[in-house]
Amino acid sequence: xxxxxxxxxxxxxxxxxxxxxxxxxxxxxxxxxxxxxxxxxxxxxxxxxxxxxxxxxxxxxxxxxxxxxxxxxxxxxxxxxxxxxxxxxxxxxxxxxxxxxxxxxxxxxxxxxxxxxxxxxxxxxxxxxxxxxxxxxxxxxxxxxxxxxxxxxxxxxxxxxxxxxxxxxxxxxxxxxxxxxxxxxxxxxxxxxxxxxxxxxxxxxxxxxxxxxxxxxxxxxxxxxxxxxxxxxxxxxxxxxxxxxxxxxxxxxxxxxxxxxxxxxxxxxxxxxxxxxxxxxxxxxxxxxxxxxxxxxxxxxxxxxxxxxxxxxxxxxxxxxxxxxxxxxxxxxxxxxxxxxxxxxxxxxxxxxxxxxxxxxxxxxxxxxxxxxxxxx
Amino acid sequence: xxxxxxxxxxxxxxxxxxxxxxxxxxxxxxxxxxxxxxxxxxxxxxxxxxxxxxxxxxxxxxxxxxxxxxxxxxxxxxxxxxxxxxxxxxxxxxxxxxxxxxxxxxxxxxxxxxxxxxxxxxxxxxxxxxxxxxxxxxxxxxxxxxxxxxxxxxxxxxxxxxxxxxxxxxxxxxxxxxxxxxxxxxxxxxxxxxxxxxxxxxxxxxxxxxxxxxxxxxxxxxxxxxxxxxxxxxxxxxxxxxxxxxxxxxxxxxxxxxxxxxxxxxxxxxxxxxxxxxxxxxxxxxxxxxxxxxxxxxxxxxxxxxxxxxxxxxxxxxxxxxxxxxxxxxxxxxxxxxxxxxxxxxxxxxxxxxxxxxxxxxxxxxxxxxxxxxxxx
Numbered sequence: 001x002x003x004x005x006x007x008x009x010x011x012x013x014x015x016x017x018x019x020x021x022x023x024x025x026x027x028x029x030x031x032x033x034x035x036x037x038x039x040x041x042x043x044x045x046x047x048x049x050x051x052x053x054x055x056x057x058x059x060x061x062x063x064x065x066x067x068x069x070x071x072x073x074x075x076x077x078x079x080x081x082x083x084x085x086x087x088x089x090x091x092x093x094x095x096x097x098x099x100x101x102x103x104x105x106x107x108x109x110x111x112x113x114x115x116x117x118x119x120x121x122x123x124x125x126x127x128x129x130x131x132x133x134x135x136x137x138x139x140x141x142x143x144x145x146x147x148x149x150x151x152x153x154x155x156x157x158x159x160x161x162x163x164x165x166x167x168x169x170x171x172x173x174x175x176x177x178x179x180x181x182x183x184x185x186x187x188x189x190x191x192x193x194x195x196x197x198x199x200x201x202x203x204x205x206x207x208x209x210x211x212x213x214x215x216x217x218x219x220x221x222x223x224x225x226x227x228x229x230x231x232x233x234x235x236x237x238x239x240x241x242x243x244x245x246x247x248x249x250x251x252x253x254x255x256x257x258x259x260x261x262x263x264x265x266x267x268x269x270x271x272x273x274x275x276x277x278x279x280x281x282x283x284x285x286x287x288x289x290x291x292x293x294x295x296x297x298x299x300x301x302x303x304x305x306x307x308x309x310x311x312x313x314x315x316x317x318x319x320x321x322x323x324x325x326x327x328x329x330x331x332x333x334x335x336x337x338x339x340x341x342x343x344x345x346x347x348x349x350x351x352x353x354x355x356x357x358x359x360x361x362x363x364x365x366x367x368x369x370x371x372x373x374x375x376x377x
Numbered sequence: 378x379x380x381x382x383x384x385x386x387x388x389x390x391x392x393x394x395x396x397x398x399x400x401x402x403x404x405x406x407x408x409x410x411x412x413x414x415x416x417x418x419x420x421x422x423x424x425x426x427x428x429x430x431x432x433x434x435x436x437x438x439x440x441x442x443x444x445x446x447x448x449x450x451x452x453x454x455x456x457x458x459x460x461x462x463x464x465x466x467x468x469x470x471x472x473x474x475x476x477x478x479x480x481x482x483x484x485x486x487x488x489x490x491x492x493x494x495x496x497x498x499x500x501x502x503x504x505x506x507x508x509x510x511x512x513x514x515x516x517x518x519x520x521x522x523x524x525x526x527x528x529x530x531x532x533x534x535x536x537x538x539x540x541x542x543x544x545x546x547x548x549x550x551x552x553x554x555x556x557x558x559x560x561x562x563x564x565x566x567x568x569x570x571x572x573x574x575x576x577x578x579x580x581x582x583x584x585x586x587x588x589x590x591x592x593x594x595x596x597x598x599x600x601x602x603x604x605x606x607x608x609x610x611x612x613x614x615x616x617x618x619x620x621x622x623x624x625x626x627x628x629x630x631x632x633x634x635x636x637x638x639x640x641x642x643x644x645x646x647x648x649x650x651x652x653x654x655x656x657x658x659x660x661x662x663x664x665x666x667x668x669x670x671x672x673x674x675x676x677x678x679x680x681x682x683x684x685x686x687x688x689x690x691x692x693x694x695x696x697x698x699x700x701x702x703x704x705x706x707x708x709x710x711x712x713x714x715x716x717x718x719x720x721x722x723x724x725x726x727x728x729x730x731x732x733x734x735x736x737x738x739x740x741x742x743x744x745x746x747x748x749x750x751x752x753x754x
């Protein structure tokens with residue numbers, strides 16, 4: 001029989017993803033009794049549960065206990081938390097399910113002390129290249145591991161696939177796709193395929209409605225950030241592109257490659273999201289023209305991220321696709337990523353599906369925890 | 378620093394996949410110097426390389442040495458090989474890259490002695506359910522691991538995705554798709570989407586040519602087995618379906634679910650592939666009718682495998698798909714698998730790409746080896 005495996009877990013963040021991580025860990029404890037995730041620290045925004053003697057917190061009741069008056073203790077500082085975890089009886093994994101920049105910046109500090117990191121947060125991996133290098137160097141020195149499957153495409157096997165290409169010696173030539181659920185929806189509505197030429201004679205969908213109306217609808221449904229400019233500026237896609245490029249071996253800096261923003265220059269400085277939306281119709285004609293040019297070329301307009309490893313460049317912006325291209329044929333808010341590699345040749349590996357959502361994002365996180373548990377345990 | 382990891386490797390088979398596995402292992406040794414795959418046994422059909430004192434065989438020159446007169450020794454019997462590997466100084470992985478049934482049957486014997494198994498071969502996992510259970514029981518008892526990523530969809534992350542769903546507590550509801558490159562090509566040619574109704578007015582492609590001609594062409598190009606009936610009978614797809622069903626928790630027996638064969642009953646017993654192909658045109662009308670019925674319903678005819686976990690059933694056969702369905706839109710010889718799970722809801726995870734080929738199949742094998750090395754080492 002394989003020996004039981006133990007690892008200590010610290011979780012920062014108990015929101016939409018964090019609560020799903022807790023329930024998945026609870027499921028795993030019940031169904032894989034030889035897998036021991038000892039939850040020894042659980043932090044929410046204003047306090048934490050933990051025991052000085054490392055006695056594990058009951059995962060089932062943890063969220064309720066956080067609500068119990070007097071149960072929460074003060075948050076440990078980053079330094080104190082690192083010491084607490086480094087001194088624990090088993091190896092520790094820190095699950096960062098916040099979007100705090102300070103925590104992202106401190107990953108090297110945990111890693112060099114042997115504490116592994118799992119996170120769905122893309123900040124640390126898409127920040128400065130120096131931080132990226134520090135993170136992976138610290139992990140190597142500390143004998144710790146890093147899991148960030150959900151940093152691109154949520155629970156879809158994107159990062160693990162990139163990793164497998166790398167470690168088995170395949171050469172990734174090009175990675176491209178739609179990694180923003182918001183931009184996926186906007187373009188699937190604005191330039192729907194049903195009106196493209198190969199389908200009914202008028203490519204790329206002038207029948208797709210007005211851009212400003214679609215942006216408004218997407219926001220109302222909660223498909224965009226509260227301020228849609230945070231999606232339309234392409235910076236979130238640029239973060240994914242940065243991560244994918246680095247995984248493919250390009251030491252790229254964010255900001256060093258072209259990112260086409262869909263926020264009109266004139267509306268960048270405008271105060272509130274409401275004001276922005278009120279003035280957006282003034283610019284519908286520009287988007288109509290973009291769509292029309294693609295239509296006239298028999299193509300479909302999409303907003304994508306591209307990593308071109310062969311030519312050592314990356315790009316985020318509007319591109320045209322053939323109507324039978326899976327990128328043109330996305331639906332709803334789906335993401336799609338296409339990997340061209342030496343081994344796959346002209347026939348790329350394609351992964352598509354939901355790239356957001358609490359439970360699938362959490363699945364990427366707990367999957368990473370299990371992988372690390374097995375490697376360390 | 379993480380300590381170096383050592384594992385012993387025995388490889389059975391040096392054909393199209395086996396030779397790629399060797400070159401990938403050689404790449405890994407060069408690029409990950411802390412990863413030690415010690416090749417201690419390499420067998421081809423009529424002999425093997427190995428040293429009684431477990432001195433590793435040089436991977437770079439191994440294939441050449443197999444050709445050197447006098448270098449090969451007699452093959453070890455299965456029992457002797459198991460003892461040889463069990464007594465080795467590090468944990469061992471047996472890579473079975475043959476299609477020998479006897480070896481598949483003997484996996485439990487290796488596993489219960491602590492020897493892990495990796496294989497692209499589907500035989501063991503799609504044989505009797507008793508063998509499946511014996512394999513996983515033996516692995517548990519022996520503390521050994523099993524990797525069979527390439528048993529479905531070659532290097533695509535199909536098995537690992539199913540495993541991740543399972544271990545993190547997602548519930549797979551339905552898995553379906555095209556997992557045969559040969560059948561993919563045949564239907565993409567026979568009922569091409571370009572002639573489906575949403576595209577040009579005549580669904581599912583009566584313009585797709587004659588079935589018997591397409592089968593002949595596929596065989597000439599080497600896309601089918603030497604005897605195309607080995608693809609057309611659907612049994613290979615049924616093996617994939619059996620594996621996927623079992624991974625999803627259905628204790629299914631092969632032969633216990635409907636498999637629609639495309640070999641006309643009248644031609645099943647006919648001698649050679651040539652005779653079969655010569656008589657196949659007599660049955661073109663039947664396939665025309667199948668295609669026509671789908672066309673008339675505005676759908677596209679495809680041959681697929683389906684695992685319906687909710688209703689505890691599986692099926693292989695002809696089905697109709699909407700023209701905008703990714704299954705209808707496959708190209709060339711691509712495979713596609715669609716996973717419906719509790720977490721993904723109505724918006725399935727879809728993986729598509731090349732489901733065959735020496736180097737991608739080998740990548741699934743070496744990826745499994747690395748995963749096992751990290752877990753055992």
